[in-house]
Amino acid sequence: GHHVSSQRMRSRRRELRTRHDITSFAPQFISIYESLTPSEEEKEKQKQLLQSLEKLIIKEWPNAQLHLYGSCANSFGASSCDIDVCLAISDGEIDKSKILLRLAEILQSDNLQDVQALTRARVPIVKLKDPATGISCDICINNILAVVNTKLLRNYSQIDHRLRQLVIIVKHWAKSRGVNDTYQGTLSSYAYVLMCIHFLQLRRPAILPCLQEMQPTYMVTVDGIECAFFDQVQKLEHFGSVNRESIAELLWAFFSYWAYHHDYANNVISVRTGGIISKQSKDWTRRIGNDRHLICIEDPFELSHDLGRVVDKFTIKILREEFERAAEIMQYDPNPSVRLFEPY
Template identity: 25%
Template sequence: MSVIFQTLVNTGKRHLYRKLLNSSRIPCKCLYARKCTDVPKKFLSFDEVVAQRRAEARQSIVVQVNSVASFNELYGYCSKYATVNQIHHYKNSAGEHFMLIEFSSEDNMKEVLKSCGTHHKDLDVMPLKSPFLWFRATVGKKDSFPTPSVSLASIDGGSPVEDEKLLLDMSKCSTVSDQIQLLYDKTSLNDLGTRLRYMVARQIECVFDSLYSNIAVRPFGSSVNGFGKMGCDLDLVLTNVLTDELCSPGRRLVFQDKKVEGGRSPWQRHLESVGELLELRVAGAGRVARILHARVPILKFAHDFTDLDCDLCYNNMSGVYMSEMLWQFGALDPRVRPLTFAVRRWAKSVGLTNPHPGRWITNFSLTLMVLFFLQQKTADGCILPALKDLVKRAEKEDIRIAEENLNCTFLRDLNKLPSDCYSQNNAKLETLLLQFFEFYAQFDFQDKAISINEGVPVRKPNALPLYIVNPLEQALNVSRNVSFEECERLKLEVRNAAWQLEGFDGNKEDDWGLLGLIEHKSTKGLKKLLRVGNSHRLVSVKDLFDNSNEPATDTLKSKLQRLTPKSDKEVNKSVKEMQDMLTNGKDKNRIKFKNSQVENQVHRIQRDKIV
């Protein structure tokens, strides 16, 4: 959703952030002060969002408590040292309770850290300072604190919504568009989830700050690009922030650097030492795995305090710029992210995606497919511009060069983008979802590639089954891992989804609208198996396995009784009847169909079922 700003009078020379508005649907909304002569802005830049989130993390701590009932005492204790803005509560998978406390300023947070007690004397640990703390019980007489002037901003705010409750709420929606929007609202990464991810980055940054100059640890990927869901992994990049001022030739005194010698890449050596520090110095970090021989060497670890699986790499700024690009496309139109969530949830339910790497299509590839579909021009215009349009409009301040001289330059300020370049199509979400499936049901995957750079299909440079151009490294195919069989399944499933949505006549059954697309196959199949008068099947289950002329009001109990295994005596009787039938060369109970092929197939299935 577009972030709209109000113009506020400010006599300073810089734009200042004034207030952060919480939202479960949008990670960050900000109102900030501007000069009275400035033109009002419609969009917030990615860098401004990141700066605001990093500022929040610098003035916040995470405290482990006994339970949610510790709120009054914790608030009263912290209020003695600083002004508390808000407190969020959450639990991890181990059932431990935590509270994220945001203070009014970074100086306030530092005052609280000064009041922290020392570490246990009887434990063999190396003391460290960290924004992750615990609130120990009071000794002696318990302090009395007044009732807090604020309430908890969220209780158990880190828990994802249960599928059963989500599907139930979706079944109560009025339209398919409402279902798509509800799915996005309930499953997208909320404000607390985003805050915790920046807190983990801040914690690692504090530990490494004494070892590296001008260090920064930044989240990227689904945690910040606006397409992340609750519980998604945390991707982190460790990088040096080298400003033009630090690199100025006028500074004649320069720090001596340590050169890494050896046959391996210096970044692999650095990550080895970083892995040791994660195990020894970062509270909550564990199960560190070093993957140093990949194209981008990474460290994988689990953060127990926040229940996050983390990947840490060094100086992978192309990943940050990719996140920025996706965030901008999602910010241009409020329908982009909900539609993407619906498509990815559908792909998961039909088994097109898999949590483990392999020959399957990934969520990143599906996201690019949705963006490419929204770039297609219709009679009313397109919803999203092609990436090449953003590149053409880039200015000097938009130039970004990543590792290996990779050009990541494109327009950063979306307020400079003409309004006729986006959001020209006013179609509803349900219409766009159907058109998405119809578009790829007719797409020429054999000869054409998907490129959001051009916004139109381009010729494939090779014979890979699926070709989706990497937006920043256009020589690469982000779907090169997809096998021929999986590509064929993709084409089959989009046709099935289009057929199912197109056949929806407004009759709200148990799996109406989006529910029929995102329910798991096992649940969906059982419902169809037990549904009376199922119109979705050419031949019903009753026709295949039962010859009795039962009334249409057959009960669920009787259907289940017919599907239960028969006793040995009943099986022997059925076998004898079948043998007699085959001996006589006729079947008095054989069902008659107008199509002889269908009749033969049904008769064969009946015979196999009985024998």
């Protein structure tokens, strides 16, 4: 008796969850999402820090501008995240290291903490911490492409609220599972955002359009790269509403796409085209230098830039195992909203 019933239990547990079943978990995921989003108070503190930095900087470089970029400006930041700032100085040829060192000097004498100039990093920056708010901040110079891609990401998030939910939950999962660290050979937050946008572009009916394939209303040329896209997103606020999928269904489908359906050997995901393109067409079929192209995520503007280039033959396994684990949990686990985020 016991044996039979436990077998029946087991087979029931392994029964495939349906769309309806999975949607019953949506409220749990929504409340996790809500607990992760920054408060108005926090946003206000960030703004104040930016303003005080602006005052300091304008004194030294009257024509300079400060731009926020990264997660504090693209709407995909969780609470207590650091802020990324770009100092735009337009006067022709400049010596970035010299400016960063001078900037560090200025900030230090204004009582900011832990001021540090990292002039030899891939993206040279000054780091600092504001003692009043505890907010940490990285300042880079003339990284205008990052400011523009931040705008693209933010504009996508304004079209359908499910993108922000999906990204914040996926980032939380990636951080909990240790797969959000480019220094360790896993993916950056920026890469995860592109994966989520791409995924929602490919839902049927689509939840997001492809802004770079539409008639452009925003155009800039940065470092010789033409960046053009449709940015009047308030006109697209009902775009995704025909698709009624819940956040729980989307998470389930997102993880199963990356676990079971993505063609790692041949395909590149491309937010720019709103579709899949071939590795062949980009000449990303072999290892060149340190770039391996084992998971291919095209940057929307720097077309030769593969955000997956940091992934190597060991970390691709780790990543894919984590996608499979997440997909399994979404499919079978009685408590997916707990198990998904268990520390590794």
